[in-house]
């Protein structure tokens with residue numbers, strides 16, 4: 001099947017990446033690292049990568065591969081996104097290196113599954129090395145979720161449909177545009193955007209649940225309880241409520257990634273099972289062309 005290439009930036013790129021990752025998930029129930037909702041979550045804050053014309057490969061049915069470049073605070077992310085069997089990984093990674101070179105990026109990171117030797121060897125051959133950060137992916141069937149856990153007294157769970165006029169609880173970490181940017185995302189639903197509040201209306205924690213009607217996957221991202229309110233069962237109560245809303249919305253399978261032992265214990269405690277571990281590779285990439 002003929003493959004063509006195009007470039008897209010901003011919301012146009014996000015729409016293509018969403019379609020691509022939905023196709024990838026339909027082709028394989030657990031392969032890869034990212035859901036479409038992950039990239040929509042990354043959209044929450046303006047980044048200089050929003051204006052980068054990203055390279056996307058398409059077949060007759062739509063997007064099948066892309067070089068996912070994202071400006072993070074500490075480095076740029078370069079995440080090859082692929083529908084299996086359409087465009088060789090080597091082609092997509094070479095496109096990534098070209099983009100890194102063209103943008104003159106010298107600190108780049110890529111998250112890769114430990115069970116993905118093909119990408120790991122390409123990364124190593126390109127001068128990338130593991131930076132010691134381990135994380136992982138967990139999945140469960142929605143039917144296996146734990147029952148909704150009771151919330152400790154003096155706290156309440158609210159969603160954005162009930163708090164439209166108040167500042168978004170994530171604005172301190174994600175910036176003043178968070179509400180506007182989330183509402184630009186096709187998979188964002190305010191009913192699935194939860195916070196735990198004290199009786200005084202102070203935000204003790206928040207978490208966001210993404211239902212994908214194409215893949216029927218529900219993703220949790222992010223999840224946080226503020227330091228002063230931890231170890232009281234707030235995360236478990238919020239998570240079980242969010243997963244229940246996802247299941248009632250139609251999600252058949254649920255996914256969440258973890259980066260700490262505490263998060264892994266929280267997630268396995270409500271039914272998630274570890275499915276893959278991931279390694280972060282970091283590259284101080286040498287210039288491919290003389291500057």
Ligand SMILES: CC(C)(COP(=O)(O)OP(=O)(O)OC[C@H]1O[C@@H](n2cnc3c(N)ncnc32)[C@H](O)[C@@H]1OP(=O)(O)O)[C@@H](O)C(=O)NCCC(=O)NCCS
Nearest residue numbers: 223224225230231232233234235236258259262263265266
């Ligand atoms: C992870 C986090 C959300 C947990 O919030 P919390 O409200 O303290 O969690 P809960 O009190 O509901 O605990 C539920 C379970 O999680 C696990 N857990 C929570 N904190 C833990 C810790 N510090 N160490 C080990 N296990 C922990 C335990 O299994 C706990 O069950 P238990 O109390 O019966 O032992 C919170 O620590 C946090 O926001 N951390 C920073 C952000 C973050 O890492 N988010 C997750 C990203 S993947």
